[in-house]
Amino acid sequence: MLGLERKDFVFLIVVLALTLAAPILLNPFPENSALAQFNAGYPDLMQRIAIFAIFAVGFNILFGLTGYLSFGHAAFLGAGSYAAMWMFKLLSMNILPAIVLSVLIGGLFSLLIGYVSLRRSGIYFSILTLAFAQMSFNLAYSVLTPLTNGETGLQLALTDPRVLDAANNSGSLPDTALFGLAMNSTTKVEMLGRVFQFNVGYYVCGLISVLMFYVALRIFRSPFGMMLRAVKSNQNRMNYTGLSPRPYTLAAFVISGMYAGLAGGLMASMDPLAGAERMQWTASGEVVLMTILGGAGTMLGPVLGAGFIKYFENIFSKINETVLHGWFSALPHAIQDPLVWLAARFTGEGWHLTLGVLFMLVVIFLPGGLVEGGQRIGGLFRRRKTDDPEHHPKRAPHVAE
């Protein structure tokens, strides 16, 4: 169905169902209970997870399939954000034209950078993309200020033309909307002692991310996807069979750039603001972290990675020493204090430390990411089939040499 095999179709349906039910599923703990801080069912966080999932899924089409490690994808995200903001300022607060333009800009920008960067592979490719992204970041901060508003970032203003919208006399900034449906409108439902928040913006992001997931799934299963895998496993052999890897990798690069542009456009649609820091190379590093942590080259990995990082970033930064003392209060002080001290180093402000350690552990011990971890744990409980190395050849490493 939908051009998918039965197994993939079921997979897609499950992803769709999870996305739709996320506001309920992510809110398992009753309000005012001690565990309520672990709830993730509020719009802002869920939107971010969905947007970064799009970003990471797109990045995975490039890195996971072809093995080209780009350290500059944040540039496309930033460009998409700026494009969307200009649409809001000039045309209309409707997010549709903004998103369309941000995808186009992301695609064009990545075509330009990809065309040059893909002349090299391996570490040179990484450094070229890094150089381009750093260049865009520096330019956005300095010379392109009329376009990007420099350090302040691009914001809405009352004086913006917005030619398609009705005149705004309310004196306050208009909200982003999809044909009149405001992105920040939320329906709250109180049930079973929990408050479930159904937010329009989240559903827009979530449905688009499921759609993009479907597109990625089709790419993964298509002959084109096979070509991309061929690029990773052996470029020489591909050349010998008379195929040039260049157009395929460029196509993958542009597709992932469009995904990044879309993510940037959605980001601006949810919160109409765009700053240059979205283009910095640490932001590119973040999507690399997400993809690797989840599992590069798998369908689910980047989504898992994005959800994992965004969720724990949010939760961990809320845990401070007082909360920790509450948790360990059963222990005697002699044990409690050092334990709290140690835990506090990794929570709150120390979230990035946890992330760094976790990332290193994954790269060292679990190159396939969380997905591989899950498979290994699953493998422990499954009945062993007869080991036949002929039919279980070792999988190729997930990165190109």
Added chain:
Amino acid sequence: MDAIILQTLNGLDKGSAYALIALGLTLIFGTLGVVNFAHGALFMIGAFCAVTMQRILNLSYTVVDPSKKDFLGNPLKVQMPYVEHWFGHDAGAAIINWSVPLAILLAVPVMLLIGFAMERGLIKHFYKRPHADQILVTFGLAIVLQEIIKQIYGANPIPTPAPSQLAGSLDFGLLIGFPANTIVYPLWRLVYFLFSLGIIGAVFAFLQFTTFGMVVRAGMADRETVGLLGINIDRRFTLMFGIAAAVAGLAGAMYTPINSPNYHMGMDFLVISFVVVVVGGMGSLPGAVAAGFLLGILEAYASLNAVKDLVPGIDQIIIYLIAIAVLLTRPRGLMGRKGVMEE
């Protein structure tokens, strides 16, 4: 003319930091074949060695100074640094004053130790893995090191002044026949430039004129054959990793008076120093040094007003533009050997 000379000095000064970091990166890549994204973090740790030295020297105990009174008329309590107590007031104050150069004494052993630990504990296991894995794991390590430093020293830049004798400016123009006050340059930046020349010279002399250096150079050319000759090349390479870390650390420690150290200074330098290595040629030590100074000077020239008026924003991107041009036309870099990481 004076503006050009001033910018040349600026460029040499920036270039010396780039060259030192790139030298260390190339040492690691040339010997171990590992792409070290954590090298910026090593530079940053070196800078915090200077902060630590300053704090150690300023360790004080409280004494009551009967000769002074506070505003209530009670005897004033003053902080008495231990070094002043031990060596007398003048000598102690002088030692505290010179804390940044003295930090070298701390930075070298600390960085050697960190280098050894890093190589033996982590990098060793990544020789056989693809370059992308090496980039990723050292990138993770860089985050970890940076966050640890942030937790210890906080997120704000910590001012670490140069010795007062070297803190002023030098009227450089007078030395080369310009009228007074045309080319005035901070003295410490000149010291930094000379210092980096010294370090670079020392590293090259070490590799060129010692038996150890000879073996290392042989190992860089053909690791396997050196191993077959019965030489434990791994141990020497570990030492080279330590030396590379120490070079980065020294560069960082001496850089502190120019820019107050903060926890993300390493990341800021890392990107540029990678570009420097690539422009100079992967694995080529003279290339790294030459490219470091070259890019530093070009960056400085690009920030001349005349140039900026011609091409706005060029000073922000010139380094990257050069890198892109070099990579596309001559991927092995300016002085890279043929066949090393050329694709």
